[in-house]
Amino acid sequence: MAKNIFIGEILRNEEIRPNYFLMKVQLPDSFDEPRPGQFVMIRIAGLSEPFLGRPISIYSYSLRKSFVEIEFLYRIAGKGTQILAGLIKSSQVEVHGPLGGSYEVFPEKENIVFIAGGIGVAPLSLLAQYLCKNVCLVPSRMNFYLGAQTAKEIVGLDKLTRLCYNIQICTDDGSQGRKSLVTQAFAEDIKKYDPANTAVYACGPKGMMKALAGILGKGKFACQVSLEERMACGTGACMGCAVAVKDKQGDVAYKRVCSDGPVFNLADVIWE
Amino acid sequence: MAKNIFIGEILRNEEIRPNYFLMKVQLPDSFDEPRPGQFVMIRIAGLSEPFLGRPISIYSYSLRKSFVEIEFLYRIAGKGTQILAGLIKSSQVEVHGPLGGSYEVFPEKENIVFIAGGIGVAPLSLLAQYLCKNVCLVPSRMNFYLGAQTAKEIVGLDKLTRLCYNIQICTDDGSQGRKSLVTQAFAEDIKKYDPANTAVYACGPKGMMKALAGILGKGKFACQVSLEERMACGTGACMGCAVAVKDKQGDVAYKRVCSDGPVFNLADVIWE
Amino acid sequence: MKAKTFPQMAVQLGKLSLKNPVMTASGTFGYGEEYADYVDLNRLGAIVVKGLSLQPRLGNPPPRIMETAGGMLNAIGLQNIGVDAFIEEKLPYLRQYDVAVIANIYGESYAEYQKVAKKLSAVKGVHALEVNVSCPNVKKGGLSFGTDPKVAAMVTRKVKEETDLPVIIKLTPNVTDIAAVAAAVEKAGADALSLINTLTGMSVDLKSRKPHLKNITGGLSGPAIKPVALRMVWQVVKRVAIPVIGIGGIVNAVDALEFLMVGAKAVQVGTANFINPYATTDILEGMQNYLQDNNIKDINKLIGTFNAGGSSCSG
Amino acid sequence: MKAKTFPQMAVQLGKLSLKNPVMTASGTFGYGEEYADYVDLNRLGAIVVKGLSLQPRLGNPPPRIMETAGGMLNAIGLQNIGVDAFIEEKLPYLRQYDVAVIANIYGESYAEYQKVAKKLSAVKGVHALEVNVSCPNVKKGGLSFGTDPKVAAMVTRKVKEETDLPVIIKLTPNVTDIAAVAAAVEKAGADALSLINTLTGMSVDLKSRKPHLKNITGGLSGPAIKPVALRMVWQVVKRVAIPVIGIGGIVNAVDALEFLMVGAKAVQVGTANFINPYATTDILEGMQNYLQDNNIKDINKLIGTFNAGGSSCSG
Ligand SMILES: Cc1cc2nc3c(=O)[nH]c(=O)nc-3n(C[C@H](O)[C@H](O)[C@H](O)COP(=O)(O)OP(=O)(O)OC[C@H]3O[C@@H](n4cnc5c(N)ncnc54)[C@H](O)[C@@H]3O)c2cc1C
Ligand SMILES: Cc1cc2nc3c(=O)[nH]c(=O)nc-3n(C[C@H](O)[C@H](O)[C@H](O)COP(=O)(O)OP(=O)(O)OC[C@H]3O[C@@H](n4cnc5c(N)ncnc54)[C@H](O)[C@@H]3O)c2cc1C
Ligand SMILES: Cc1cc2nc3c(=O)[nH]c(=O)nc-3n(C[C@H](O)[C@H](O)[C@H](O)COP(=O)(O)O)c2cc1C
Ligand SMILES: Cc1cc2nc3c(=O)[nH]c(=O)nc-3n(C[C@H](O)[C@H](O)[C@H](O)COP(=O)(O)O)c2cc1C
Numbered sequence A, B: 001m002a003k004n005i006f007i008g009e010i011l012r013n014e015e016i017r018p019n020y021f022l023m024k025v026q027l028p029d030s031f032d033e034p035r036p037g038q039f040v041m042i043r044i045a046g047l048s049e050p051f052l053g054r055p056i057s058i059y060s061y062s063l064r065k066s067f068v069e070i071e072f073l074y075r076i077a078g079k080g081t082q083i084l085a086g087l088i089k090s091s092q093v094e095v096h097g098p099l100g101g102s103y104e105v106f107p108e109k110e111n112i113v114f115i116a117g118g119i120g121v122a123p124l125s126l127l128a129q130y131l132c133k134n135v136c137l138v139p140s141r142m143n144f145y146l147g148a149q150t151a152k153e154i155v156g157l158d159k160l161t162r163l164c165y166n167i168q169i170c171t172d173d174g175s176q177g178r179k180s181l182v183t184q185a186f187a188e189d190i191k192k193y194d195p196a197n198t199a200v201y202a203c204g205p206k207g208m209m210k211a212l213a214g215i216l217g218k219g220k221f222a223c224q225v226s227l228e229e230r231m232a233c234g235t236g237a238c239m240g241c242a243v244a245v246k247d248k249q250g251d252v253a254y255k256r257v258c259s260d261g262p263v264f265n266l267a268d269v270i271w272e
Numbered sequence C, D: 001m002k003a004k005t006f007p008q009m010a011v012q013l014g015k016l017s018l019k020n021p022v023m024t025a026s027g028t029f030g031y032g033e034e035y036a037d038y039v040d041l042n043r044l045g046a047i048v049v050k051g052l053s054l055q056p057r058l059g060n061p062p063p064r065i066m067e068t069a070g071g072m073l074n075a076i077g078l079q080n081i082g083v084d085a086f087i088e089e090k091l092p093y094l095r096q097y098d099v100a101v102i103a104n105i106y107g108e109s110y111a112e113y114q115k116v117a118k119k120l121s122a123v124k125g126v127h128a129l130e131v132n133v134s135c136p137n138v139k140k141g142g143l144s145f146g147t148d149p150k151v152a153a154m155v156t157r158k159v160k161e162e163t164d165l166p167v168i169i170k171l172t173p174n175v176t177d178i179a180a181v182a183a184a185v186e187k188a189g190a191d192a193l194s195l196i197n198t199l200t201g202m203s204v205d206l207k208s209r210k211p212h213l214k215n216i217t218g219g220l221s222g223p224a225i226k227p228v229a230l231r232m233v234w235q236v237v238k239r240v241a242i243p244v245i246g247i248g249g250i251v252n253a254v255d256a257l258e259f260l261m262v263g264a265k266a267v268q269v270g271t272a273n274f275i276n277p278y279a280t281t282d283i284l285e286g287m288q289n290y291l292q293d294n295n296i297k298d299i300n301k302l303i304g305t306f307n308a309g310g311s312s313c314s315g
C-alpha cells in the first residue's frame, strides 16, 4: 500500500509579492523524492473547508537528516488558496503526493529552453534544479524565459539565478526586463535553437501556451507543457480534471491532468 | 443599533478535568456587563465549521482597564465543543452576546440555595459572584449544592469556595463529598429553609431538574432554572430553541430558551 | 462615497417596488423586531415575516433544529401567533418603518389560505403576500400543495380571488420538475415566484438510535443547498415571465449577486441571519461596493446577464 | 484485537453476499485499480465501477467539477471506456481480487441498457449490475428514466430479461416521491436499490458571468447532501422489502452506521474517496471498532434499529 498522504508542518508561509506566497513544509522522510513536474494535493489538516484538496506543484525538495522539506510557490486565485495563505507557521497541512507524471528529460540535447508565465515558474524551477543535479554542465545549456504582467508578478528569480546562466525576463509593461510577451522574446531567439537538438518546456496561462503552440509550429520542436485543471481526487479516479488532447488517431480524447499529465506534449493539446 | 458581536482573543483554553474546559477570552470593553444567567453564542472566527454558534453561559466577567475578560466553563458534548476545545491561545472566536434574560434576585430573602449538576455550575457561579458583589453579607446566606457523577466531573469549586461559606458536594459514586444525588442532599436539608424566605436557583441535566421539581412540590419554593436547548439564532427569531412550559392559562406553550429564557420558573416547565 | 456614483439599487417586481433586492426569508427574521437592534429595517428591500396561519400554531415539540454539513435542519412546525395577533400586535410596529412588509401565509386548506389572505388584505401595511405551498414540516397540506402543479395553481387562483395585493408563490424544491410547477402557478395568476424553500432532510443520533429532530424529518437550509437553489432559479427564470426571487444558502454579497445574475429580480436571506445578524445589510453593502467597483450604475444591469453558453476553459 | 470479539461484518443483499457493508460508489473509485495503491481491494464489501455504456463515451468538455459548501458538483458526462473495453482491459485485473464486483451500467435507450447488461452477464467476475437510471448530466435519457416510476420500472424489467445477476436499481433524488419510484421498481423485479445519486445543482462565476461547469449543471455530492440521502433511504426502507444500499455524503464510520441504523443493508462511499483515498477501509475499521466498543457482535444487529418514535428531549 502506498502511504503518500502526510501531515506536514508549515515552517514558513510568506507573501513574497502581493498575492504570491512561498510556503515551506516539513514532511516525514518517507515522502518520495518528487520528479520534476509532479504536484501534491494540499488540504488543511482537520478542516472541512476547503472541501477538496488543491493541486500545487512542488517547487523545491530537500532531504534533511530525518525529514523532508518541500516548497510551494503559489498565487491567491480563489477561496482555497486564500485560506492556505492565511495559515501561520506551525499549522498543519495534509499533503497528498507526489502525484502525476513528470517531464521527460533529454540529457543529450544541446539546448534546454524553459518558458514560464507567472506562477508557471514553479514546476519549471524544480525541473531546472533536477537537471542541474543530474545532468552535468547543464547550467550553460539552459535558457529560461520568464514572463509576467508586471515586475510585481515576477517570482522565483532568486532560485533561478542560482541555476541558469541565461535568464530573459519579460513584462507586459516593461517594469522589469524586456517589455514584451515572453513568447515573443522566445520567438525572436528561435533561430538560435536547432529543433532537433532542443528541448522546450513550458508552463503558464492558457493564452501563453496557445501562443507558443503557434510559434513552435507543427512539431518541429518537441515541447512539453504542464497543464492545470480543477481536481477532485488527484489520482485518476474521478475524471474531473479532463483536458482535450489528440489521441493516436488524431481524434479528441479527454485525458486526466492528474494521472495522464500534468505534463503533455504541446502538439497534442487541443485549445478551445 | 446594538453591536454585540465581537471578535475575541483566547487568552487561555485549558482542560481542567477530562473533557471539561475553562476558556478565557479577551473582548473589547464595549461588551456589556452580563447579568447572571446570560449566555453568548460562540463561533470560531472565519470558519464555517461548526456552522452555527454554540450557546455557552458566561461563567465570569471582569472589566479590565481597556478591555473585558470573560470565562466559559464547558464540557465536550459533540462536534462543536470538540472544535472549541482544540483552539489554542491567541485564536480568535466570534462572541455574540450577552444574550437572553437573567435570574431574578431577591436581596431580601434569608436563604439563597443553588443546586448545580455538572456543568450547570457555570451560570450559577456567575450568579453567586453577582450576589456577592451587589448584596451585602450574602456569602453566609448562600448554600451551594454541587453534584456530579464522580469527582472527575466536579468543576468550578475553586471559584465557589471564594464565594460561598456553605458548599455541599455530592457524587453518585462518593468519590468526592457525599455519595448521593445532589437533589437528595438538598431534600434532606429542605426543612432548614423557609419557603417564603428562600430563593432556589438550579441548573443541570434534565433528570436533576425534574427530580427537583418533584421535591419542591407545588410552588411552595420559588425556584428558577436555566434550561438548555439547541439554538440557531440566539435572538428569538428562528423558534428553534423551544421548550414546553405552561402559559398563564396552564396550557402548553413553546417558549424560546434564547429570548424568553434561558431562566424559567421551575414550576412552569413541562417535562416530557 | 459620492452620491453621484452611488448605484441605483431599486428593483421592480411587477407592481411591487423595492428599494433594493435584499429581502429577509420567512421564518428566519421573526416579525422584524427581533432584528431591529441589529439592522436598520428601513434599509431592507423587504421584510418577509414568519409564516402566518389562521389560528395560532403551537409548532412542533423540540428538538427542532440540528446542524448539518454547511447547513441546518429545522422542524419548527410553523409556530406562529396567528394572523389576527400578527395584525394587532406585530403590524403596528412594522408600520413605523418605511419598508415593504410581505406576509408569508400558510393554510391547511384552500379556505384557510383564502381567509388568511383576506384578513391581511384588509389592513394597512402589508405590501404583498408570499404563499408558502411548500413547508415540509407539517403533516397535512404543506408538501402536497406545492408538489402538484394543479394543486399549486389552484391555491394561487384561490388566493388571488381574495386579494389585490401582489401574490408571490413560494415553491418547494422537493419536486421532479420545478419549472412545471412554476409555469402552472404563473398561468394561474401569480405575480411573482420565490424559491427555494427547504429540501427535506433528516439527521439521526447513532447513540440513542433516535432522530435528532422530534419531527424526524426537517427542512435543510444554508450554504449546502445553494447549488440546488441556483439551478432551480435558473430553470424557472427560463420558463416564466413573472419576476423570480432567489432564496437558498445566500450568506454574502457574491452569493446574492450570483442569483441576480442568473435572473432573479431579488433575493431572500435566510439561515445567514442566524450566524450573522447583520447579514442582510452586510450583503446590501457588499452588493453596492461590487457595483461601484465594477462601474455598474444600476443593479438591473446585472440581473439576468448570465451567459450560460459555457465558460472558457479555466486555468 | 482477539478473533473472538471480532464482529461479524458480512451482509446479505438478496442473492448477493458481501464480506462487509462497505462498497465504493460508482464514478468515485475508477475501475478499482486507481485506488489499489491505497486500499487492499480484498477488504472491500464490493467495488462498484464507473458507469459503463455500450459505446465508449468521451464525456463532457471541461471544466467538469467545482467545489461547493460541504460538497462538490460534477458533470463528468459518464466518460468511460465502454463495456467491451471494460471486459477486456479492466475486468481481468479485478478478477485477481476476492471482492464482489458490481458493474454500474448506463444506457440511452432500453435496448442499450439491455445490451450492456447482456454482455456483462456473459463474463466471469461480475457479481451484480447496478443500473444508473439517474445520471443528471447527460441530456438524453439519464434524468427521465429515473424520474418516472413507470419508465424506471420498465428499465428494470428490460434489464432483468437479459441477466441472471442481481439487479440493483440506483435511484435519483431529483424526484417528488422517491418511495413511489422505489416501489414501482421493486414490483418490476429489482433485487435491490441503491440511493441516492447526485442532486442536480449549479455554480456560477460572477466575474465571467459564466457557469463554473461547461455543462452548466452538475451533480451535487458530499456531506452537504447527507441529510437528504438519509431521509430518502428511510422513506424507501419503510416502503420496500428488497435490500437498500445507502449512499450520500458518507465520510466516516458514524455516517455509515447511521445509514445502516436507518435500514440500509450496505453503504457506498463516494466523494469521500477524493479527500481521503483510504476512506473505505478507514470507515470499515471505524465500524468494527464501534461494534466492538458497543459489544455488538454482528453488524446485522444494528441494521434497521432506528427508533423514529422521537428522541427524548436533549440536554
Ligand atoms: C498540476 C497542477 C499544479 C499546479 N501548481 C500550482 C502552483 O505551483 N502554484 C499555484 O499558485 N497554482 C498552481 N496550480 C493552480 C492551483 O491549483 C489553483 O490556482 C487553485 O486550485 C485554485 O483554488 P482556489 O480555491 O484558490 O480558487 P477557486 O476559487 O477554486 O478558483 C479561482 C479561479 O481559479 C480557477 N481554478 C481553480 N482551480 C484550478 C486549477 N486546479 N487549475 C487551474 N485553474 C483553477 C477557477 O476556475 C477560477 O477561475 C496548479 C494546478 C494544477 C492542476
Ligand atoms: C443557554 C445555554 C447555556 C449553556 N451553557 C453551557 C456552558 O456554560 N457550558 C457547557 O459546557 N455547555 C453549555 N450549554 C450546552 C452547550 O450549548 C452544548 O453542549 C453544545 O451546544 C453542544 O454542541 P456540540 O456541537 O458540542 O454537540 P452536538 O454534536 O451538537 O450535540 C451533542 C449532544 O448535545 C446535545 N446538545 C446540542 N446542543 C445543545 C444545547 N444547546 N443544549 C443542550 N444540549 C445540546 C445534542 O442533542 C447531543 O445529544 C448551554 C446551552 C444553552 C442553551
Ligand atoms: C428556522 C427556519 C424557519 C423557516 N420558516 C419558514 C416559514 O415559516 N415559511 C416559509 O415559507 N419558509 C420558511 N423557512 C424557509 C426559508 O424562508 C428559506 O426558504 C430557506 O431557509 C432557504 O433559504 P436559506 O438557505 O437562506 O435559509 C424557514 C427556514 C428556517 C431555517
Ligand atoms: C465524480 C463523480 C462521478 C460519478 N459517476 C457516477 C456514475 O458513473 N454512475 C453512477 O451511478 N453514479 C455516479 N456518481 C454518483 C455517486 O456514485 C454517488 O451516488 C454520489 O456521488 C453520492 O454519494 P457521495 O456523496 O458519497 O459522493 C458520481 C459521483 C461523482 C462525484
Ligand code: FES
Pocket (backbone or CB within 6 Å): A230, A231, A232, A233, A234, A235, A236, A237, A238, A239, A240, A241, A242, A256, A257, A258, A259
Ligand atoms: S482529479 Fe480525479 S481524475 Fe484527475
Ligand code: FES
Pocket (backbone or CB within 6 Å): B230, B231, B232, B233, B234, B235, B236, B237, B238, B239, B240, B241, B242, B256, B257, B258, B259
Ligand atoms: S435560537 Fe432562534 S429563537 Fe432561540
